Amino acid sequence: MESKLNVKILRNAQVPLYHFTDYFKGFEKVDAIRRLFGEKTERVLEDLRIEFSGRRGYMGVSNVDGHLNVSAEYLNKGDILDIYLDIIHELTHVRQFMEGAELFDNRYNYVSRPTEIEAFRNAVEEARRLGLSNSRICEYLKTEWMTDEDFLFLAKTLNVKCESVPG
Numbered sequence: 655m656e657s658k659l660n661v662k663i664l665r666n667a668q669v670p671l672y673h674f675t676d677y678f679k680g681f682e683k684v685d686a687i688r689r690l691f692g693e694k695t696e697r698v699l700e701d702l703r704i705e706f707s708g709r710r711g712y713m714g715v716s717n718v719d720g721h722l723n724v725s726a727e728y729l730n731k732g733d734i735l736d737i738y739l740d741i742i743h744e745l746t747h748v749r750q751f752m753e754g755a756e757l758f759d760n761r762y763n764y765v766s767r768p769t770e771i772e773a774f775r776n777a778v779e780e781a782r783r784l785g786l787s788n789s790r791i792c793e794y795l796k797t798e799w800m801t802d803e804d805f806l807f808l809a810k811t812l813n814v815k816c817e818s819v820p821g
């Protein structure tokens with residue numbers, strides 16, 4: 655069948671990866687990050703790579719090799735506090751990945767998956783340390799693809815009082 659195709663396709667596409675520390679500076683000094691990696695913090699951050707995506711979205715960690723996926727648009731235009739808290743969240747997943755955890759365990763719904771709860775907990779703890787109000791934290795936790803029910807469940811799990819569903 656393939657021999658009938660009168661075209662040539664170069665199948666050697668590469669996905670460039672970038673150094674985390676070229677884009678995110680000073681995170682090795684953040685206590686919330688040091689709590690994750692201890693004395694290995696500098697090494698882990700220096701070894702961490704980022705793949706930028708041209709698609710809309712936020713961030714995520716690859717469950718194949720533990721690199722960070724970041725939406726270029728989100729990094730360039732998103733709210734800086736949201737991005738900062740997302741880094742705390744995602745670096746929690748990086749540590750979980752290093753420990754061999756299954757990041758996308760489909761036995762659980764997103765908001766009740768233990769790896770997500772731990773990541774959200776770390777982000778919320780950091781948000782509180784920064785003095786963010788409950789309503790700002792609620793706003794941070796709500797994403798457009800999360801149902802209202804899931805959002806309220808997550809907020810309750812994290813002990814964040816969200817009276818109504820933002821936005």
Ligand SMILES: [Zn+2]
Nearest residue numbers: 743747770773
């Ligand atoms: Zn997560």
